[in-house]
Amino acid sequence: MLVKCKLVEFDKWLFLEEVQDQFLPYKSYQRNQTKLSTGPLKSQQTWVNGHGLFIWSSRISVDKAVHFHTETIGQAISILIFQPLNESMAFAYESCLDGQANNRKFSSLHYLNRNKECDFLFISLSKSFFKNLIERDEKLRLDFLKRQSLENSKSTSQYFADSAFQNISRELSNMISSDTIDRNHLDELLINIFHENYQNIEVANSYGLEVASQIDINKLEKAKRVLEGNIMHPPTQKELAEEVLMSESKLRKDFKKYYGITIHDFLTQIRMQKARIYLLVDQLTVYEVASLTGYGHQNNFSYAFRKFFGYPPRDLKV
DSSP, X not given: OEXXXXXXXXXXXXXXXXXXXXXXXXXXXXXXXXXXXXXXXEEEEEEXXXXXXXXXXXXXXXXXXXXXXXXXXSSEEEEEEEEETTOSOXXXXXXXXXXXXXXXXXXXXEEEOTTXXXXXXXXXXXXXXXXXXXXXXXXXXXXHHHHHHSTTOOXXXXXXXXXXXXXXXXXXXHHHHSSOOOHHHHHHHHHHHHHHHXXXXXXXXXXXXXXXXXXXXXXXXXXXXHHHTOSXXXXXXXXXXXXXXXXXXHHHHHHHHHHSSOXXXXXXXXXXXXXXXXXXXXXXOHHHHHHHTTOSSHXXXXXXXXXXXXXXXXXXXX
């Protein structure tokens, strides 16, 4: 397969790579890291290429408006995620692999406004590589078959990437930027990101008239910002509904449809993510972290942490 990305206005290639289609489990990957400063663009980018796999991660800033054209040619499945810095919302595009055409094409054109920074992650897997992932994970296989059988399914989908999707994307970007790549961990991250991908597509396909208006979308995004900014003393769902001027029942239903997660689970997720940073980076005590993340008692926090991550918070303090 052929993967490429061009800065359209300046006819500048960010990458142009031929990727071997056949998956070979014991062959190493090639990794490239570059810094670009050309015309209006500055970027730090890393890509991994090898045996049915291509992953590109880049942080890009521009001082004038530009378009990025990203493309895969060949029988492959591709995901492109992009997130403007300092914004909570990320967007993703996915091309499905139908197994029928010998030469499928994924193409996406993105506009980046002047004086903006954006993180990009582009994943393209050959049919052979993706088949290996499916054989390793039964749920992914079922997700994929369900995606293929969707009535009127489009070859390319666009959707909002929820916070879980964004977290896995960042972890994958960090991995390919590190000095060594653990293949088992890489495969696990790819399986997880495709799980989230299919979940986000399913949410997007079930996106109803109730949240179709921009006014409702703005209210839901405000609700998300309120929760993110108040993990220590979060509002009740009733208070949150009053703040964003929605009924409590509509807020609960539309929040789940729009973000693919309940309000309660979303609050738990951002609390746990923040708690992990407090423990690992800031080296705070478990008691201090429990207080900062809104848990009245240390035991309640420890129970919630273990349930979320599968291990107690004290393990991060060793």
